[in-house]
Amino acid sequence: MRALYAFVAQGMRQQMAYKVEGFIGIGSTIIWLTLFVGIWSALLSGDPAALQAQLIYVIGMRTLSELNLVPTWELGEKFRQGDVALELIKPVSLPVRTMAGYFGAALFRTIRALPVFVLGWILLRLPAPAWDRTLLFALSAIFSHLITSSGLIALSMIALWTVQFDEADNLWSTLVILFSGQLVPLHYLPDWAANVARVLPFSGIYYTPSAILSGTLQGGALVQALALQAGWAFILCAVLGLMWRAGGRKLTIQGG
Amino acid sequence: MMHSFSCYVRMASAMARSQMQYRVNFLTQILSMVITYSGQFIALFWLTQRFNTVGGWRFEEIILLYALAILAWGVCVSAFFGLQAFEDIVRKGTFDRALLRPMNPLLHVLGSNSPISGVGQFVFSIGAFIIAIIQAGVPMTWVKLVYLVLTALGGGLILGSAMIGVATLTFWTVRSYVFYWSLVYPARQLINYPISIYHWGLRLVLTFVFPFAFVNYFPAHVLLDRVAELNYPVLAWLTPLVGVAAVAVAYRAWTWGARYYTGTGS
Numbered sequence: 001m002r003a004l005y006a007f008v009a010q011g012m013r014q015q016m017a018y019k020v021e022g023f024i025g026i027g028s029t030i031i032w033l034t035l036f037v038g039i040w041s042a043l044l045s046g047d048p049a050a051l052q053a054q055l056i057y058v059i060g061m062r063t064l065s066e067l068n069l070v071p072t073w074e075l076g077e078k079f080r081q082g083d084v085a086l087e088l089i090k091p092v093s094l095p096v097r098t099m100a101g102y103f104g105a106a107l108f109r110t111i112r113a114l115p116v117f118v119l120g121w122i123l124l125r126l127p128a129p130a131w132d133r134t135l136l137f138a139l140s141a142i143f144s145h146l147i148t149s150s151g152l153i154a155l156s157m158i159a160l161w162t163v164q165f166d167e168a169d170n171l172w173s174t175l176v177i178l179f180s181g182q183l184v185p186l187h188y189l190p191d192w193a194a195n196v197a198r199v200l201p202f203s204g205i206y207y208t209p210s211a212i213l214s215g216t217l218q219g220g221a222l223v224q225a226l227a228l229q230a231g232w233a234f235i236l237c238a239v240l241g242l243m244w245r246a247g248g249r250k251l252t253i254q255g256g
Numbered sequence: 257m258m259h260s261f262s263c264y265v266r267m268a269s270a271m272a273r274s275q276m277q278y279r280v281n282f283l284t285q286i287l288s289m290v291i292t293y294s295g296q297f298i299a300l301f302w303l304t305q306r307f308n309t310v311g312g313w314r315f316e317e318i319i320l321l322y323a324l325a326i327l328a329w330g331v332c333v334s335a336f337f338g339l340q341a342f343e344d345i346v347r348k349g350t351f352d353r354a355l356l357r358p359m360n361p362l363l364h365v366l367g368s369n370s371p372i373s374g375v376g377q378f379v380f381s382i383g384a385f386i387i388a389i390i391q392a393g394v395p396m397t398w399v400k401l402v403y404l405v406l407t408a409l410g411g412g413l414i415l416g417s418a419m420i421g422v423a424t425l426t427f428w429t430v431r432s433y434v435f436y437w438s439l440v441y442p443a444r445q446l447i448n449y450p451i452s453i454y455h456w457g458l459r460l461v462l463t464f465v466f467p468f469a470f471v472n473y474f475p476a477h478v479l480l481d482r483v484a485e486l487n488y489p490v491l492a493w494l495t496p497l498v499g500v501a502a503v504a505v506a507y508r509a510w511t512w513g514a515r516y517y518t519g520t521g522s
Contacts, residue, residue: 018434020429020431020434021431021434021438024434024435024438024439025438027438027439028437028438028439028442031439031442031443031446032442032445034446034454034455034458035442035445035446035449038446038449038453038454038455038458039310039449039453041453042310042311042449042453043303043307043310166285166288167284167285167288170288170289170291170292171288171291173292173295174291174292174294174295175295177295177296177299178295178298178299183296183299183303184299184302184303184306188302188303188306188307189302189306190302190305190306193302
């Protein structure tokens, strides 16, 4: 546990060190928020109640995308260059260490972007968020991060077998575009697509937490969605663990 | 300058030949690109199924906007996308080499970019464009077809000048990836939708400061016979000119920035 905490803290400190990136990151947050507020204000201009819920959803979704930026391309480099050999002799396994580090970095980025979201919330004249929904959002956001981080690291592990994982990565982003609720929330999808999306892990990345925050998910549906999300987070972490063990045996270092 | 261009053409075609050597890799990359853009295409389809129009633009019109944006992006990827990695060149000091060669340093850097890396974008965007035009039921004329090609080139230059801007900032910050992914990439997503849905301030910025609206929004009015709807119809025809002007400005900034380049080591 102590080791885990140390890796999270290290991830945060690392992210803090990039000052230029910090300022640019805030610009990026503003552009993305403007984009989604623009789209939904145009689409729902005739329905103020739905627009309000959707704008809260958008702020939730953008917060999550700060939290879900996972730089697995760095891992890919490690595999390609053979640095991964050193990983095998370290006492804490690569997936655990990487996930803790990513979580720290993501947490710092999210906190850094928070003032933009708060300001956006005020400028859009949205009602103050209910504390219970906000807490559930925070809990669900952690599951969301776990799904992305374990899922993407597991995909990058494919490189242990093939030394190439960009295509798998692109496929994951495509499924995210379609089924996560990032662009189109599940309740605005065609029925069949919404039913498919509901059971896939991707809806846990953006839809579940954001719809909890906006109040669209309530009661039994909320509990069900949250349980499913937690289940997927657990399954993907388990898959990652298994892949690392199998991959470690299979590993060939170029030139070794 | 002509000499530099002919050097560039030789370098770039060598890059293209080398990329073609990895045939399976090349084909999967194209396929992967087409799948990625098709995902966005389907998402836009669902969105317009539910809401009919986005800011008064129907599905096929939105798809036309999207196709134009990806077409221009294909041009930019083929010629300029290598600049995304410019920080590696600056950090390692290999830009020294470009400065010492008897050709234009920018063209030297661009020469290591494979000119066929935008094929996936072309395959997708031409397909999407044909679907959009058939669905919209607007007649295609020779004038429009010629303007489409000029628009793709002009739009590619506009996006390319943003990449040159990214590379220029690298001289001071030794960062290029982050400028692309945090600023240019999201700004590119803004123009996937008609810019009329945004705040007027942002519309002005996208027209006069970072003229991304000329990549697809304004020229789309020509292709869809909607020129009369613009307050200033002439804007619809300006894309090629704006492209040339944007690159000229970006190139001035780049030559100025290059003076601040310091090599690594002694």
